[in-house]
Amino acid sequence: MSEASRPTCMGIVDEAFRLERTGKPVIHLEKGELDLDTPEVVKEAAIRAIRDNRTRYSDSNGVPEFRRAVCDYYERAYGVSVAPSRVIVNSGSSPAMLELFLALLEPGDEVVLPNPGYPAYPSFVEVARGRVVWAGTREHGFAYTADVVRPHLTPRTAAVLINFPSNPVGVSVGAGALRAFSELGPLIVSDEVYHGLDFDGERPHTILEFSDDAVVVGSFSKGFAMTGWRLGYLIVPERLVDRLIRQHQYVFVGTNTFVQWAAITALEQADLIKQQIRTELRARRDHALAGLPRLGFEVTYVPRGGFYLFARQPDRERPSHAFAADLLQQAHVATTPGTEFGSDGEGYIRFSMSSPIHLIDEAMTRLAVWLAAGAGRRVAAAQSSCCGGSTATSERKDRQPEEVLS
Ligand SMILES: Cc1ncc(COP(=O)(O)O)c(C=O)c1O
Structure with missing residues (x-):
């Protein structure tokens, strides 16, 4: 199957809302929109x-x-x-x-x-x-x-x-x-x-x-x-x-x-509107950047803009869809698997700064407990992956994007 015609996996997003409707306290770090209101x-x-x-x-x-x-x-x-x-x-x-x-x-x-x-x-x-x-x-x-x-x-x-x-x-x-x-x-x-x-x-x-x-x-x-x-x-x-x-x-x-x-x-x-959003997003990014590496996620660059952070999973061998699906089911933290964005995203998770700081901090706490319990590793990938199919990837060079792009 060509990369472009791969099945889209809205499964995690839909599942996050389904869990929420059943009363589960889902933290949304998967959304492509901010929780902020229009000015x-x-x-x-x-x-x-x-x-x-x-x-x-x-x-x-x-x-x-x-x-x-x-x-x-x-x-x-x-x-x-x-x-x-x-x-x-x-x-x-x-x-x-x-x-x-x-x-x-x-x-x-x-x-x-x-x-x-x-x-x-x-x-x-x-x-x-x-x-x-x-x-x-x-x-x-x-x-x-x-x-x-x-x-x-x-x-x-x-x-x-x-x-x-x-x-x-x-x-x-x-x-x-x-x-x-x-x-x-x-x-x-x-x-x-x-x-x-x-x-x-x-x-x-x-x-x-x-x-x-x-x-x-x-x-x-x-x-x-x-x-x-x-x-x-x-x-x-x-x-x-x-x-x-x-x-x-x-x-x-x-x-x-x-x-x-x-x-x-x-x-x-x-100028004013974007300044306010930037200030909030920067603070959120800093919290996530401080927390994720302590949990074993690898972030080898500092995101310079937008509201996403692309981090390598602590458990590198698991398909990212399985990792994100288990994280959602077991810790109620919704994220987006890296393969949603193409084969080069395998092994990565996208964290969106779409929730406020106290929820980002709460997500870090849940992740810590979940990872410490080894829960992410015990659940069979096939059971929880919504799209399945991992793609072979080459070892990445940990070069800072901003070094290359300036
Ligand atoms: C990179 C990028 N381009 C375009 C869009 C589409 O945005 P909209 O149709 O709301 O303008 C998105 C939405 O997530 C996006 O991430």
Whole structure:
């Protein structure tokens, strides 16, 4: 079975909610969203927009004032000048990516994706009848760089997808690494949905600082705690605008009008909103980083952004699905097995900082008890694995991703 068509394992997520419904005190460290509420100022702006009857169809490619606000934000945050005509708004970055690959790919065109990487990417490519080409990063200490991608390029490569701060690893990239991607040749599709959640005070960079002939995928889900509002966008090169808009207006028609008006306020307040989220996430990361190695998890790098931590299991031989499934059943701590993100994730667990500090600490305590009891090892893998099938992996080099990516 190809990597891209492997069964998706939502089993752990569903099982976590099932256990919770039966009264089990599940701690959620598996979610791709934060427990934080959308900022009040954004909620108020949405209520105002509804009262002002911003409830009709918007321009198909987005409310002009909102697209202008996206461009102003990119100018402020990164110093790049983008014409609003290049912004195409959608209901989250997920449909935006699907739309992009539908417009971009001819059958059999190849798209290079990181392994491990966000599990939905291969679906977008395959629905658009493209071919997924995996660039494994494990043997490079999970550093996804232009050098890692280059051997995978062929005359059929239509795009290279990059994602920083990354899901599931949490690494960021510096200017040099982004420039190298921009010089590879094929179109770079830069998933920047975790932008603004970079810790440690380094100024983040966008691919648009290095090339206008690249695509940015943006979203309000993560950086503004607005997952349920469903708002995202593409910034595309001029040469792709007409093709995308023709498709967009007949398939998606438009995006919720009052949500776009509310998001203008979110962008105006972006510095403050993201600063507050960053401060909270950094504290959570520090707690997890302090706790996990003491329990035998190996974390050989410091995540620089986003809200994930990718740690090697203490019990290295067990399939990560079995490890995560047993951890959930026996200690009621929900995590995501590394193989959810590709074969290079075998032996790893993704911890999401999606719960507050006191619950992260409580999860560490439960893990300590569970591991000390040896419980994780006693339960047969077959009994509890929701997807089964471990993949052979090579020994990783414990290189710091941030050393490679600067
Ligand atoms: C890397 C990455 N890109 C895109 C998305 C999709 O986000 P949305 O469709 O909510 O904008 C996610 C969600 O988890 C993600 O982790």
